[in-house]
Amino acid sequence: MPQLNAIVTALESDDKVKVVVFDSAVEGFFLTHYDFLAKPEDTTNLPPGPTGLPMLPDMLVRISRAPVVSIALIRGRATGVGSELALASDMRFANREKAILSQWEVGAGIVPGGGPMARLPRLMGRGRALEVLMGADDMGGDLAELYGYVNRALPDSELDEFVDALAVRIASFDKQAIAETKRLVDIASLPPDAEICPEWQACMASIARPAAQARLKVLMERGFHKPGDVENRLGYHVGQLAI
C-alpha cells in the first residue's frame, strides 16, 4: 500500500503526466485480493491518508480525483481489491477472452471494503450491482461489457494496442483541459467520501466475525493464497463452502 500511495502522490503532483495505465505483469491476474495471511493490524495500523479516510480507500478516492486520466487494462483476474482499483480508475478495458472481474467477498462472509457498493450502482445500476455483489461470482469480459463493469471488452490480440493508442492520444491533449473537464465529471459522478468510509469499517468488522473466519479457513485449506484452482476460480469456490 505504501508503494501505491507513492504512485498516487506522484500522479497528484506531477505537472506533466496526463495519463496512467494500470496493467499487470503477472499472467492471468490483474490484481486479486487482500493478503489474508497478513495480520489485520498491518492494515488497520496504517495511518489515514490526506482525505482522512483509511489508506486503501483514501488512495482509491484520490486516483478518481487526480488531475490525470487513469485506465485499468484488465487482462486477467480483477477481483476483490483488484476490482476496486479498476472501479476507482477512470476507465476500464478488458480482455474479452481472459479477463475475470468479481467482488467475491460476500461469498466468504465479508463485506467488500474498497468502494464497490458506492461505485458499482452508479456505473451499472442497482440491479446489476447487486448481482455482482450478492452473486459474488466470476464474470467474464462479454458480460462485464454488457453490464458496463468495463468500458469495453476487446479481443486479446487488440487490447494492448487499443489502450496504448488511447493513452497516447489523450497524452497529446492539453493537461488543463483534461483536468478541468475531469473535475466537472467528478462533481456529477463521484460518490461522496461519506459513502466510502462506512464500507471500510463494515469490511474490517466482517473479517473478524466467525462467519468470515470459518469460510476463510476452509478456503485456505483448499488452496487459497496459493497458485491453483481456488485462486483461478474463486467465484466457483466461494459457492462451495455451504457453512
Added chain:
Amino acid sequence: MPQLNAIVTALESDDKVKVVVFDSAVEGFFLTHYDFLAKPEDTTNLPPGPTGLPMLPDMLVRISRAPVVSIALIRGRATGVGSELALASDMRFANREKAILSQWEVGAGIVPGGGPMARLPRLMGRGRALEVLMGADDMGGDLAELYGYVNRALPDSELDEFVDALAVRIASFDKQAIAETKRLVDIASLPPDAEICPEWQACMASIARPAAQARLKVLMERGFHKPGDVENRLGYHVGQLAI
C-alpha cells in the same frame, strides 16, 4: 395488497431467510396492472404502511430495503404494477422469448404510481427511461436486457435453472454480510421516499380525470380485464385509442 404486505413483513423480520424469488404461476403473465374494475376507495382507504407511504409504494420501498435479496423471475408480462414490483426487487431476470415489460399507463392517460419515474432513470438512464414511460409500449427480453430494464434475458429453457442456482448460491452465504452489503448499496442507489410519494398522488389524481376515464372505458369495451388480445398486447392497444 394485504397478502403481499404479510409477505414483506415476514421478509423483514425472519432471521433465516436470505433470498426471495418472485415468480408467477399464471402462464404468460408475471403481474400486469391494477384492477380498474374495483372501486378506487378500495385502494385509497388502505392505511399507510410503516414508512408513512400509502400501502402499495410502502410495500415496494420495503422490499428494496429488506435485509433479503429479492429476485424477479419474469417469464411473461410484467407491466404496470408488475413492472413496478420487478423494479423494486433487487434483480430481474427475464425470459428472452416470452417476457414483456412495460409501463403502459401514460398511454391510457395515467401517471404511473409505484415508483418507475424514480427507479427507471437510475437503472437505465434518463433517455431510455423516458422512452419506456412516454412510449408506453411493450418491450421484449432482448431490448429490456440492452436497456438494463432487466439484469439479463435468458432462453426459456435456462431461466428457471439459472435463477434457482443463483438463489441457492446466495442462500449459502452469511446473512449478515448480505444484509450489510445490501444496506450500503441502498445508500448509493435507492431513491428517497420523498420521490416515491408524489408519484402515487399524481397517479391517483390522473385516474380520476376525464382523459384517463375515457381511455379506460374504450379499453374495457375492447376487452381490458378479460383474457384476450387487449391484455396480451396492451402496448399495441393503448396506441390505438386516439382520443
Added chain:
Amino acid sequence: MPQLNAIVTALESDDKVKVVVFDSAVEGFFLTHYDFLAKPEDTTNLPPGPTGLPMLPDMLVRISRAPVVSIALIRGRATGVGSELALASDMRFANREKAILSQWEVGAGIVPGGGPMARLPRLMGRGRALEVLMGADDMGGDLAELYGYVNRALPDSELDEFVDALAVRIASFDKQAIAETKRLVDIASLPPDAEICPEWQACMASIARPAAQARLKVLMERGFHKPGDVENRLGYHVGQLAI
C-alpha cells in the same frame, strides 16, 4: 441561438404540442460545433435566459424541462454542441451506419460547455462518459447504443419511420399525463443547474487560452469550418495536432 430560443419558448407555452423531433436537413450532419470564426462576444454578450444561465445552457436546460417530449433523430454527425443538444433532448435515436457522436473539445484544448460533464455520466456511467470526453473521438452508432449515448441505433432504412411512429404514438396520448410523468422523471434524473453553469464558464475561459487557440489555428489551416475531411473526421484530426 435566438432562433432556437424562440422554438424553446414556443414548446414551453404551447398548450397542444406534445412531441418535438430535432432533425437535420443537412446531409451527413445533425449539428456539429460552435462557429469559431465568430467573435466570442457574439456569444458572451447574449443576455442570460429565464433560468439565469447563459443563453445556450439555458435553452438546453429548458428543453429538458419542457412539458413536451423531445426526440433527437441523429442521421449524421452530432458532435460538440450537436451532441449537447441531443443530450438535452429526452431521447436520442441514431442511424446505425451514418451517425457519429462526439465531444471532441478536449482534443482541441477546450472544456465542453453545454452540459455533457453533467449529463453523460448520468446516462452511461462515469467510465464511459470519461472515455467520450477524454478520448474526444468520433463514435459510431453501434458503440453509442452499447454505451447508452443513444437510446438505440437503427438501420438507415428504418430510422425515420421508427421515430415518426413513436412521435405520432406519443402525440396521441394525454398531454397532462405526459407532462406530469416527465416532471417526475426530471426530479430523479436532471442535473441541477448549479452543475451546468460552471461548465459554460470553464468552456469560455478555455477557448481564450493559448492551448486552445494554437490547436484551433492548426485545425483551421487544415480545413476546419469548411466542407471536407477535417469536418467529416474531426475526431481523427484532433488526434493529429500533437502541440
